[in-house]
Amino acid sequence: MSFLDTLQRHMDTFNQLQSFEAAVNNLADQVEHCIKQGGKVLFMGNGGSAADSQHLAAEFVVRYKKERPTMAAIALTTDTSILTAHSNDYSFDSVFSRQIEALARPGDIVIGLSTSGNSPNVIDGIEQAKKVGCITYAWTGENGGKLLNVADETFRMPSSETARIQEAHMLIGHWLCEEMDERFS
Template sequence: MTPTPCDHEHLAELRRALDRFDDCVDVADAWGVRLAAILENGGRLLAAGNGGSAAQAQHLTAELVGRYREDRPPYSAICLSAETSSLTAICNDYPAQELFARQVEAHGRPGDVLVLMSTSGRSPNMVEAARRGVAAGLRVWAMTGPLPNPLAEAASEHCAVDAPYTATVQELHLVALHILCAALDRALGVGVSRTRRSLESLEEVS
């Protein structure tokens, strides 16, 4: 059994994963820019996850219905993991893999975005939701742990954190979520944004 990283070793694992995180940064930033256009044109975001990832999915939808940093209009975002009556009804009447897939069919429309968060990328209910979302014409964005995994393969696009521990993957999913929200606000012209490119331009001028 692999020992659990504790105290400073927990941070060491996070630093090691951050060194491999640049591709996810670019993906999350691009997602935020594209999501801004989708939401501005009346599209919707759906999100789901299991356990800790369910909490992060709800965090994402809260940032869109509320705000990330600066004030802006609210946007349509539904966390499927938070629909407790629907979840319990579906679990009672259908196989477990239908938990989110059935909600995706109910709420998703062609062109909407479905964000699925799974540290393993192997949860059957996530994979089936991705398949159902793609079939319904949604843009399915998966946030997962290391590749390869079935969820990344089933999704339209993925942000895969290369880290061996669930905690590290979840921590960097939160970073990616915030990068997405900041990029969305930047694309909408909300507040003043700071990027590496803008800082490099300032240095050239000075």
């Protein structure tokens, strides 16, 4: 497969993201309100989505491009003691829901990244977040998987290819960080 073939698949996916404009603007409004009310954004995912969760939480807490006040965000993928203790004592399927039970408060925003939309621990995390009273988002691939019927809002990236889905997740995540820079600086 040539580089140009991969680039074309990337462009095909990104060209379809224009339809997300209203939804991502709504997400930005909800994040702004959440942060201004003293809430936080919690990110979760597995594998590459775990890394993306950590990346986005860091951009919120530190800064993206502009100097601005810090914004509360947590990646539920970073504490190896919690991840391994919980998975050993209970189940990997509930590793995020347990943390949400401990850390989330009503009005917080929980974003679960899952390219398939079928990650049991992300599904359980979203379900627990809803019980707590959080606003929930799932960022998935094109079919949405089981998360489509669980999260308050699902951003289904227009691709079934993991790499293209993750690239689209990060575009939305980086735009959100850029928008928060503007709103809070």
